[in-house]
Every structure is written in structure tokens, then in C-alpha cells.
Amino acid sequence: xxxxxxxxxxxxxxxxxxxxxxxxxxxxxxxxxxxxxxxxxxxxxxxxxxxxxxxxxxxxxxxxxxxxxxxxxxxxxxxxxxxxxxxxxxxxxxxxxxxxxxxxxxxxxxxxxxxxxxxxxxxxxxxxxxxxxxxxxxxxxxxxxxxxxxxxxxxxxxxxxxxxxxxxxxxxxxxxxxxxxxxxxxxxxxxxxxxxxxxxxxxxxxxxxxxxxxxxxxxxxxxxxxxxxxxxxxxxxxxxxxxxxxxxxxxxxxxxxxxxxxxxxxxxxxxxxxxxxxxxxxxxxxxxxxxxxxxxxxxxxxxxxxxxxxxx
Amino acid sequence: xxxxxxxxxxxxxxxxxxxxxxxxxxxxxxxxxxxxxxxxxxxxxxxxxxxxxxxxxxxxxxxxxxxxxxxxxxxxxxxxxxxxxxxxxxxxxxxxxxxxxxxxxxxxxxxxxxxxxxxxxxxxxxxxxxxxxxxxxxxxxxxxxxxxxxxxxxxxxxxxxxxxxxxxxxxxxxxxxxxxxxxxxxxxxxxxxxxxxxxxxxxxxxxxxxxxxxxxxxxxxxxxxxxxxxxxxxxxxxxxxxxxxxxxxxxxxxxxxxxxxxxxxxxxxxxxxxxxxxxxxxxxxxxxxxxxxxxxxxxxxxxxxxxxxxxxxxxxxxxxxxxxxxxxxxxxxxxxxxxxxxxxxxxxxxxxxxxxxxxxxxxxxxxxxxxxxxxxxxxxxxxxxxxxxxxxxxxxxxxxxxxxxxxxxxxxxxxxxxxxxxxxxxxxxxx
Numbered sequence: 084x085x086x087x088x089x090x091x092x093x094x095x096x097x098x099x100x101x102x103x104x105x106x107x108x109x110x111x112x113x114x115x116x117x118x119x120x121x122x123x124x125x126x127x128x129x130x131x132x133x134x135x136x137x138x139x140x141x142x143x144x145x146x147x148x149x150x151x152x153x154x155x156x157x158x159x160x161x162x163x164x165x166x167x168x169x170x171x172x173x174x175x176x177x178x179x180x181x182x183x184x185x186x187x188x189x190x191x192x193x194x195x196x197x198x199x200x201x202x203x204x205x206x207x208x209x210x211x212x213x214x215x216x217x218x219x220x221x222x223x224x225x226x227x228x229x230x231x232x233x234x235x236x237x238x239x240x241x242x243x244x245x246x247x248x249x250x251x252x253x254x255x256x257x258x259x260x261x262x263x264x265x266x267x268x269x270x271x272x273x274x275x276x277x278x279x280x281x282x283x284x285x286x287x288x289x290x291x292x293x294x295x296x297x298x299x300x301x302x303x304x305x306x307x308x309x310x311x312x313x314x315x316x317x318x319x320x321x322x323x324x325x326x327x328x329x330x331x332x333x334x335x336x337x338x339x340x341x342x343x344x345x346x347x348x349x350x351x352x353x354x355x356x357x358x359x360x361x362x363x364x365x366x367x368x369x370x371x372x373x374x375x376x377x378x379x380x381x382x383x384x385x386x387x388x389x390x391x392x393x394x395x
Numbered sequence: 396x397x398x399x400x401x402x403x404x405x406x407x408x409x410x411x412x413x414x415x416x417x418x419x420x421x422x423x424x425x426x427x428x429x430x431x432x433x434x435x436x437x438x439x440x441x442x443x444x445x446x447x448x449x450x451x452x453x454x455x456x457x458x459x460x461x462x463x464x465x466x467x468x469x470x471x472x473x474x475x476x477x478x479x480x481x482x483x484x485x486x487x488x489x490x491x492x493x494x495x496x497x498x499x500x501x502x503x504x505x506x507x508x509x510x511x512x513x514x515x516x517x518x519x520x521x522x523x524x525x526x527x528x529x530x531x532x533x534x535x536x537x538x539x540x541x542x543x544x545x546x547x548x549x550x551x552x553x554x555x556x557x558x559x560x561x562x563x564x565x566x567x568x569x570x571x572x573x574x575x576x577x578x579x580x581x582x583x584x585x586x587x588x589x590x591x592x593x594x595x596x597x598x599x600x601x602x603x604x605x606x607x608x609x610x611x612x613x614x615x616x617x618x619x620x621x622x623x624x625x626x627x628x629x630x631x632x633x634x635x636x637x638x639x640x641x642x643x644x645x646x647x648x649x650x651x652x653x654x655x656x657x658x659x660x661x662x663x664x665x666x667x668x669x670x671x672x673x674x675x676x677x678x679x680x681x682x683x684x685x686x687x688x689x690x691x692x693x694x695x696x697x698x699x700x701x702x703x704x705x706x707x708x709x710x711x712x713x714x715x716x717x718x719x720x721x722x723x724x725x726x727x728x729x730x731x732x733x734x735x736x737x738x739x740x741x742x743x744x745x746x747x748x749x750x751x752x753x754x755x756x757x758x759x760x761x762x763x764x765x766x767x768x769x770x771x772x773x774x775x776x777x778x779x780x781x782x783x784x785x786x787x788x789x790x791x792x793x794x795x796x797x798x799x800x801x802x803x804x805x806x807x808x809x810x811x812x813x814x815x816x817x818x819x820x821x822x823x824x825x826x
Binding site for chain 2: 174
């Protein structure tokens with residue numbers, strides 16, 4: 084089957100076979116980053132705009148590296164340098180970018196749905212690099228890639244996700260993605276961080292961290308996002324860590340060959356103890372490595388692969 | 396000049412439902428006559444209204460006309476044209492203009508412009524507090540002298556409970572109704588849609604039902620404390636309706652309205668970040684929608700008002716969480732409300748009661764169909780099926796979630812003081 088999607092906006096809009104195709108493609112891309120000359124000409128002459136309206140280090144660098152390894156030209160715009168600060172609307176900014184004929188626009192934006200808004204207005208492919216508290220599809224896909232690489236499968240695994248589910252686009256995309264691919268997902272968080280009706284995305288809510296982790300094949304910890312919340316969601320980091328921090332003792336409840344994941348950046352000593360973060364079961368840095376390959380696959384599939392130029 | 400409306404069924408709740416012709420002379424209802432009555436005047440204008448329903452002029456008590464200050468969204472002229480087209484012979488306009496209608500000069504300006512426009516009537520509603528800031532009372536008596544019919548800080552609540560108490564006491568003395576925008580803004584917490592599975596799915600910050608009902612319960616308590624009447628605007632949740640139902644049983648002087656979107660749509664209809672589905676209060680759950688219909692049926696909800704809130708593309712063609720709250724409603728309200736009749740929830744007389752008589756009762760206006768009263772009348776075509784087309788709106792704004800919806804029944808003719816301010820072309824009526 085051919086990959087026909089113009090945009091990568093969220094996991095919800097991807098079929099399981101499309102997810103598999105993305106993961107397979109990414110697996111093939113991984114080797115390029117191991118070469119002495121980390122570059123192939125696949126997307127030579129293609130233009131990719133990295134349009135980041137929110138601070139980001141690793142995601143932006145990862146998309147940038149992915150584009151460059153495929154020989155695409157990249158241009159970077161951030162909140163401070165765009166005309167948005169001059170009062171231009173998102174749609175006008177996007178139309179102006181479009182007028183310069185980019186092939187792909189990678190958008191990170193603090194408003195949920197912002198990539199969906201511009202995807203309807205531009206011919207370029209739009210890849211969502213994180214929108215508000217809605218979705219972060221490339222992160223969920225690289226998480227699925229990392230799990231599949233280690234476990235050989237996703238279906239049938241038990242995945243635990245612990246942390247601020249309410250404000251996490253990573254959590255929403257991971258819950259949707261892993262459950263779509265046949266895994267069982269359970270989540271755990273303080274009551275203040277579990278949004279209404281989250282079960283409908285395909286997960287169960289555990290009453291406490293021990294119950295959540297027990298028998299898990301994968302434990303994914305989410306960062307406590309200090310910049311997103313005031314003090315009314317939890318009293319102190321100390322108390323949060325006591326109830327929801329991942330440490331050696333709690334990890335013993337999981338399967339022997341459990342994988343520990345974290346989308347980064349970590350708060351060591353808060354949601355995850357240093358010894359667990361640095362242990363053999365942690366694949367946190369491999370997630371970062373796979374992120375580049377996964378984003379190469381997304382660029383290839385929307386801008387250079389089977390979807391091809393005839394749709395433009 | 397005489398006008399005879401011929402062949403209509405006249406419904407004027409609660410008592411009149413009759414086949415009569417009506418003769419209008421010099422702005423007034425001159426006579427109600429039997430259909431067989433022979434005209435003696437030579438130059439009488441005949442309006443053929445066979446198959447139509449003639450009712451007292453509909454009144455929409457919750458409308459934002461945007462003038463002065465935001466004329467790019469709506470003007471008094473375009474807003475009143477939209478009212479006429481929607482079948483409303485009168486509207487109440489909210490005070491959140493720029494400048495705010497918190498003083499008699501602004502009130503006079505609105506009334507003056509309304510007269511110049513000469514379409515539907517406009518009854519201004521003044522602010523409770525100066526600048527809608529929730530700090531000090533506005534000069535309500537002075538505005539009343541200038542012509543306001545009620546006060547509200549609509550768009551936001553009066554957060555200070557003590558100030559709200561004093562406002563109710565003050566207005567009770569002036570005999571002027573207080574319209575309440577019930578919202579606990581701390582609980583709403585910057586949300587953009589109803590809190591529930593849909594808001595979780597779309598990653599949009601939610602507004603819980605309690606953000607409304609907490610304030611409804613507070614203001615019922617204040618109404619009972621002060622023995623003053625309170626009218627709740629745009630009620631949307633089961634909890635609010637239940638609280639109002641109980642308060643009414645206790646004898647509290649409570650009335651309330653809902654808007655057509657709350658009994659037509661739910662938060663499941665909010666899709667693909669379409670900001671035309673964003674309003675405050677937000678579209679609620681199916682259970683709440685059912686509760687609104689139940690409240691309309693058992694009389695807990697006294698009346699229907701559209702909360703007509705025009706916005707331009709500048710406010711709407713943006714990210715969902717940054718978009719303005721509100722939708723236009725004047726030109727869809729009657730058609731959407733008639734569905735309650737077609738579905739068997741309300742009788743036609745009950746609906747007219749909620750769209751013409753109850754609003755008049757609240758404002759102290761007399762719009763009964765009887766000889767000597769002003770000829771403010773609406774003719775309804777109950778069977779006309781059509782598809783809602785925002786490009787045909789008389790309003791300046793197009794922000795409606797109902798584009799493309801098939802509906803049945805609408806206004807056929809609107810008359811204000813004996814003058815026809817709207818008549819349908821597409822239905823072939825020629826006066």
C-alpha cells in the first residue's frame with residue numbers, strides 16, 4: 084500500500100498499517116545515522132520549514148538533523164523571530180510561508196489544533212511537532228519504534244504511563260498509538276492530572292502507582308511540566324515524588340525485562356530516580372536516537388516517498 | 396392606510412388560538428374580524444397569510460449589537476435587520492460595547508440609532524457595574540430614565556458576592572430586572588469548551604458544568620436573601636436547571652432563558668477545531684441537552700433567547716483557544732426552536748409563549764394581540780423547509796455552527812408598529 088497522507092497531524096488519523104509502515108521505514112533509516120558520512124540525497128532540493136512557536140531543544144534539533152541527513156534544506160522560525168510577535172495571524176504567517184514554496188512545514192504551537200488549522204490552508208505537508216495539550220505524533224511514533232525494536236512487537240504488551248496526563252500531548256498520542264497497535268495501556272497520576280473521559284482514548288486508570296506498574300513490560304514516565312501549571316495541582320515535588328516517582332523498589336513490580344522510557348527532559352529525583360534513569364532497563368537515550376530516524380521516515384513518506392510529487 | 400392580514404391562524408398564548416383576520420391602522424391593531432368580514436375601505440392592503448401563523452411580535456432579550464465600538468462585527472442597523480429577518484420585532488442589546496453602556500449617554504445613543512434605523516425595536520440593557528469591572532454600581536436610575544429595560548454585566552459575572560447582593564437590593568428598589576451571566580471564572584479557568592471526553596480527545600481545556608451551576612446556586616441564595624428578582628441568561632447545564640426548578644418551587648423570584656444551540660447541539664459536535672462551535676457557556680453533553688429540553692417542557696426555563704454574538708473572521712479564523720466565544724443567532728433562532736414543536740416537545744402556543752410573551756412579561760411590555768395595542772406582529776411559515784445559508788444573513792457576521800443544516804419553518808413577515816420591516820421574498824409573498 085502507498086502512504087497517501089499529506090500531513091501528520093495526530094495518531095488518531097493514522098491507520099495501524101500506516102503506523103507500521105512509518106515504523107518500518109524508520110527502522111531502515113536508522114542505519115544512515117551510523118555511517119561516517121551521515122547523508123543521503125533522497126530529499127535534495129526539498130525545503131523544510133521548522134516553525135516552532137514554543138521552546139524546544141531536542142525535538143527541533145531532531146527534526147533538523149533528520150531533514151539534513153536526507154539532504155533537504157531547512158529553515159527555522161521561532162516565536163521570537165516570526166511576525167506573530169508583530170500581530171500577524173497564524174494563518175497569514177502560514178500563507179506567507181506557503182508563498183515561498185516549502186515542501187514540508189513542521190509546526191510546534193501552544194494551541195491545540197494549530198497544525199490542523201494551517202494544514203487545510205497550505206499545499207505543503209504539515210507535520211505536527213506538538214500542539215498544545217493535544218498531540219505529539221512523532222514522539223509517540225518514536226516511542227512505538229523503540230518498544231518494537233526491543234520487544235519485537237507491540238501487540239499484547241502492558242504499557243504504563245505515569246505523570247501529568249492532563250497537560251501531556253505525549254501521553255494522549257502514546258495512549259492512542261499503543262492501544263491502536265494492540266497493547267494494553269494503564270495510566271496513573273494524581274487526581275488533578277487525569278482528564279475526564281481519558282479511558283475513551285484506550286486506557287485504564289490505575290488507583291495507585293504500584294497497581295499501575297505491576298507486570299508492566301514498559302514503564303513510561305512523564306515530566307512534571309513546571310511551566311504548565313501553578314501550585315494547585317500538587318503541593319510539592321517532594322510529595323509528588325513520594326507518590327508517583329519511579330524508583331528501584333517500585334520497578335521490581337514490573338516484568339524482569341521491563342523497559343523504562345521518558346520523553347525528556349527529565350527531572351531527576353522527582354518523577355524518576357537517577358539510578359533508574361541510568362540503569363540498563365532505561366532506553367531513554369535510544370528514544371532520542373530513534374527520534375532522528377523516525378522523523379527521517381516521516382519526511383521521506385510525505386515529501387519524497389511513495390506519496391511523491393504528483394500530488395503537488 | 397389600512398393593512399389586512401388575511402387567512403392566518405392567530406396564536407396569542409395563553410388564551411387565543413383562532414382563525415381571524417387582523418386589520419392594522421395607524422401603527423395599531425385596529426380590529427380583529429372574522430374571515431368573512433367584507434372590507435369597506437377602498438385602499439386596504441391585503442396580506443395573504445393563508446397557512447401561516449400570526450403571533451405577537453417575537454422578542455429576543457439577549458443580543459449583542461456591537462455598536463458603539465465594534466461596528467466591523469455588527470451595527471445597530473445590521474443587527475436590527477437580522478432581528479427583523481429572524482421574525483423578532485424587538486431585541487434587548489447587551490451593554491458590553493465600547494464604550495460600555497453604563498451611562499445614559501450611551502443608552503440614548505443606542506435608542507436614537509434604533510429609531511433612525513426604523514426596523515425592529517431595540518431595548519438597551521445597561522451595565523450593573525461601571526465599565527463592567529465588577530467594582531462599583533453604574534448609574535442605573537439615570538440609565539433607566541434614558542430607556543434601559545434591565546441591567547447585566549453579561550460576558551462576565553459579578554464575582555464579588557457582596558456587590559451582587561447590593562446590586563440586587565438597589566435594582567429591586569428601582570424595579571428593574573437583573574440579568575445574570577452565571578460563571579465562576581476560577582472554575583472555568585480559561586477553558587474553551589465543555590469539560591468531558593470530547594475536550595480530552597481534542598486536547599482543549601475544558602469548562603466544567605459546575606462553573607455555571609456554582610454561580611446559579613449563589614445567585615439563587617442572593618435572590619432569596621434580598622427578595623429581589625433574578626433572571627439567569629443562557630442556562631446550559633442539568634445542575635443549573637435543577638437548582639432553578641427547586642428555587643422556583645420555594646417561591647424565589649427566578650426566571651431563566653436558554654439559547655437554541657443548547658437544545659440543538661452537544662460537545663460531540665465540536666470537531667476539527669471549528670471555532671463556530673465555540674461559545675460561552677459551551678455546548679454541553681447530551682444529558683445536559685436533554686435536561687434543557689425537559690426544563691423547557693416543564694416551564695423551569697421561561698424563555699428562549701439567542702445570545703446573538705457576532706464576530707468577524709479576525710476573531711474566529713484562528714486557533715481554537717484564541718478564538719472569541721459566541722455565535723450569531725437572530726436569523727436561526729426561530730427555525731431551530733420550531734424543531735421543538737415538530738419533535739413534539741412543545742406545542743406551538745408554548746413556543747410562542749417562550750419567544751414572545753414571556754420576554755414581554757419580563758420587560759413589562761404589552762404585546763398581546765388585541766385592539767388598540769401596537770401592531771408588533773410576526774407571521775410564521777411553519778412548514779417552509781430550507782437549508783441555513785450564512786451568506787444570506789442580514790447580520791454582518793457569519794459565525795454560525797448551523798451552516799448547511801436543514802430546518803423547517805421560519806419568519807414570513809415581521810411587522811413593527813404597523814410597518815412591515817421584513818417579508819420573505821423566496822416564499823413569493825408580495826404585499
